[in-house]
Amino acid sequence: MSLLAQVLVSGVLLGGLYALMALGLALVWGVLNIVNLSHGALIMLGAYVTYFLFTGAHLDPFIALPITAVVLFVVGYVIERGILNYVIRGPMFNTLLITFGIEVVLTYLAQLAFSADFRAINPSYAGANFALAGVTIPLVQVVVFAVAIGLTIAMWLFLLHTRIGRGIRASAQNLVAARLYGVDPKRIYALTFGIGSALAGVTGGLYGTVSQINPYIGGPLTAKSFAIAIIGGLDNPLGVIVGGLVLGVVESLTALYFGSTYRDVASFGVLLLVLILRPKGLLGRTT
Amino acid sequence: MMLRYLFFAAALCSATAVGAQTVTFGASVQLTGPVANTGRYYKDAYEFAIDKINAAGGVKVGAQQQKIALKLLDNQSDVNLSVRQYTQLLTQDKVNFLLGPFASNFVLADSSIAEKSSVPMVQGGGASDEIYARGYKYIFGTLPPATDYFGSTIEAMQKLNPAPKTVALLYADDSFDVSVAKGTRDLLKKAGLKTVLDERYSTNATDFSVLLSQIKSNNADAVLVAGHETEVLNFIRQAKSLNVSPKFYSFTVGVPSEDFRKALGKDANGASGMTAWLPSTSLKDKWFGDAEQFAKAYKAKFGYDPDYHAAAGVAAVEALVNAIEAAGSLDANKVRDALAKTNFESVYGRIAFNEKGQINLPQIMIQIQNDKVVPIYAGKGFENKLEYPLPPWDKRQ
Numbered sequence: 001m002s003l004l005a006q007v008l009v010s011g012v013l014l015g016g017l018y019a020l021m022a023l024g025l026a027l028v029w030g031v032l033n034i035v036n037l038s039h040g041a042l043i044m045l046g047a048y049v050t051y052f053l054f055t056g057a058h059l060d061p062f063i064a065l066p067i068t069a070v071v072l073f074v075v076g077y078v079i080e081r082g083i084l085n086y087v088i089r090g091p092m093f094n095t096l097l098i099t100f101g102i103e104v105v106l107t108y109l110a111q112l113a114f115s116a117d118f119r120a121i122n123p124s125y126a127g128a129n130f131a132l133a134g135v136t137i138p139l140v141q142v143v144v145f146a147v148a149i150g151l152t153i154a155m156w157l158f159l160l161h162t163r164i165g166r167g168i169r170a171s172a173q174n175l176v177a178a179r180l181y182g183v184d185p186k187r188i189y190a191l192t193f194g195i196g197s198a199l200a201g202v203t204g205g206l207y208g209t210v211s212q213i214n215p216y217i218g219g220p221l222t223a224k225s226f227a228i229a230i231i232g233g234l235d236n237p238l239g240v241i242v243g244g245l246v247l248g249v250v251e252s253l254t255a256l257y258f259g260s261t262y263r264d265v266a267s268f269g270v271l272l273l274v275l276i277l278r279p280k281g282l283l284g285r286t287t
Numbered sequence: 288m289m290l291r292y293l294f295f296a297a298a299l300c301s302a303t304a305v306g307a308q309t310v311t312f313g314a315s316v317q318l319t320g321p322v323a324n325t326g327r328y329y330k331d332a333y334e335f336a337i338d339k340i341n342a343a344g345g346v347k348v349g350a351q352q353q354k355i356a357l358k359l360l361d362n363q364s365d366v367n368l369s370v371r372q373y374t375q376l377l378t379q380d381k382v383n384f385l386l387g388p389f390a391s392n393f394v395l396a397d398s399s400i401a402e403k404s405s406v407p408m409v410q411g412g413g414a415s416d417e418i419y420a421r422g423y424k425y426i427f428g429t430l431p432p433a434t435d436y437f438g439s440t441i442e443a444m445q446k447l448n449p450a451p452k453t454v455a456l457l458y459a460d461d462s463f464d465v466s467v468a469k470g471t472r473d474l475l476k477k478a479g480l481k482t483v484l485d486e487r488y489s490t491n492a493t494d495f496s497v498l499l500s501q502i503k504s505n506n507a508d509a510v511l512v513a514g515h516e517t518e519v520l521n522f523i524r525q526a527k528s529l530n531v532s533p534k535f536y537s538f539t540v541g542v543p544s545e546d547f548r549k550a551l552g553k554d555a556n557g558a559s560g561m562t563a564w565l566p567s568t569s570l571k572d573k574w575f576g577d578a579e580q581f582a583k584a585y586k587a588k589f590g591y592d593p594d595y596h597a598a599a600g601v602a603a604v605e606a607l608v609n610a611i612e613a614a615g616s617l618d619a620n621k622v623r624d625a626l627a628k629t630n631f632e633s634v635y636g637r638i639a640f641n642e643k644g645q646i647n648l649p650q651i652m653i654q655i656q657n658d659k660v661v662p663i664y665a666g667k668g669f670e671n672k673l674e675y676p677l678p679p680w681d682k683r684q
Binding site for chain 2: 003006007010013014108111115116117118119120122126127128129131136138139140141210211212214216220251252255256259260261263264
């Protein structure tokens with residue numbers, strides 16, 4: 001087994017998870033100009049929903065994912081219509097503050113409801129793997145990768161080719177013109193935030209299967225998603241794939257050649273480089 | 288006439304009521320925040336011990352029996368907040384003595400407050416040598432030294448047949464785990480074991496695939512990990528999904544605690560660890576009877592099995608009470624001197640502090656077998672058979 005090959009494969013698969021994590025955040029940020037600091041908390045909630053569907057209703061996690069997506073869509077829709085809508089046209093600082101507050105509230109509600117015990121979504125196939133050319137490939141991570149790519153492409157097609165998708169893009173580009181064409185901004189904003197939350201929920205369900213769940217996983221995940229979204233660029237939904245892959249591979253190679261303790265230095269180093277050299281992100285337009 | 292008697296009786300009653308003072312212990316513990324799942328053990332342990340001691344009459348201060356009160360604050364897993372809270376406990380709430388938080392990095396910061404104010408603090412949450420390297424006189428700890436955590440494990444490893452030859456040592460970058468790694472390196476060298484991987488990783492790391500791939504490619508016979516429960520959980524799950532199965536692996540945390548084993552299910556089997564305490568009937572206690580009775584009563588009250596964290600917390604309370612009774616007063620310096628001379632048997636074992644203020648108890652090597660914690664080795668012989676070498680993941684039940 002070539003160690004380098006194994007590490008590269010792990011890095012790419014990690015990149016898939018990263019891409020999925022950042023997708024919801026990038027969508028909401030790129031389209032609504034809302035930096036959702038509660039993104040990680042929504043991932044955490046999605047993880048718990050999938051966990052309870054798995055342990056309570058004995059639903060396979062992958063079957064529970066669409067249900068989780070619907071639940072988190074509703075949560076996101078309600079949050080946007082009920083709270084964020086009031087500050088969405090104001091200075092960005094207000095949305096930052098409010099989403100931060102939502103994050104704190106959701107985290108502490110989760111602590112009260114679920115206690116600080118860790119949970120893990122442990123279906124019988126959680127540790128399954130197969131060997132390919134001397135490299136061990138974990139099954140669940142491959143599926144996560146496929147789901148990430150699939151959802152990102154679906155999102156891209158949705159925004160480009162469906163009526164609602166065009167409505168979302170129109171509202172982002174020119175709200176007045178969009179309204180003249182009959183787009184209802186309140187509905188569109190809530191829908192977009194709901195989709196972003198649903199994506200976060202799906203991420204959570206998958207995250208719980210490869211890692212572990214507790215009320216505090218949100219914060220670091222938001223920070224990571226942030227970095228990935230910036231690195232990939234917000235103009236193009238496919239950017240998160242690039243951002244995720246770059247980060248996953250760079251982190252893994254850094255761990256291999258410099259030591260695991262430098263992973264975070266490397267990821268935020270890449271972020272800094274991108275901000276300096278290509279501030280719109282790797283897939284962003286340079287004009 | 289009646290009225291005068293009534294008045295006199297009332298005055299006497301209120302005088303005795305005023306005379307029945309309480310001793311207050313103060314503590315700032317992680318009840319919420321990322322480390323809350325272990326921090327809450329200390330709240331439960333402190334309350335359990337204090338309630339039991341109060342039920343037996345409280346603490347004898349000189350000629351007077353006094354009840355113990357507990358002022359407990361939630362530091363939300365924030366070290367800076369815990370420092371402010373200990374300051375508040377001393378200056379505003381004016382507690383008599385302090386009990387510690389969980390985790391060495393918290394104890395490191397909070398103990399400085401106690402030392403500066405010359406108030407004894409007995410803590411059961413920090414084992415790092417850094418805590419005791421500053422020459423502090425008022426800090427005492429019931430967790431044995433971090434540098435020795437793998438001591439009995441490495442001793443046991445040498446007695447196995449065939450003995451593991453190569454070792455991978457992984458550790459998180461916080462005070463406790465760095466201390467453990469430093470001590471373990473010396474122990475490994477003395478034991479003649481070859482360290483093929485010695486890697487530090489960031490606390491809260493979630494991805495161990497690179498480290499696991501390195502372990503596989505280096506063919507390490509044994510893996511020793513000093514880290515936090517969330518990391519160990521991820522490590523084991525990812526070891527399974529990457530098909531990395533060393534002959535032996537041991538972790539400084541997780542193995543003794545129930546919710547860790549529950550989260551991993553069958554995948555927890557085979558993992559080794561260590562604990563300074565097991566609920567055995569040979570540990571006799573003035574208030575609890577013995578450790579087995581203590582564990583039963585604790586589980587009945589709180590719904591989970593106590594592990595060594597809870598026992599260390601109870602030991603901290605007992606040590607303080609014992610010292611107050613020995614000193615016969617609530618004077619901080621007298622109690623501090625009494626603490627230094629502590630030597631008694633308790634539900635936690637023999638409580639005695641070395642000249643630096645730390646307890647010295649051997650770690651008992653344990654392994655999870657069939658979802659249960661089984662004691663393996665405590666320095667004398669193998670109490671039970673170690674499952675070794677561990678079968679590859681696809682051959683495990």
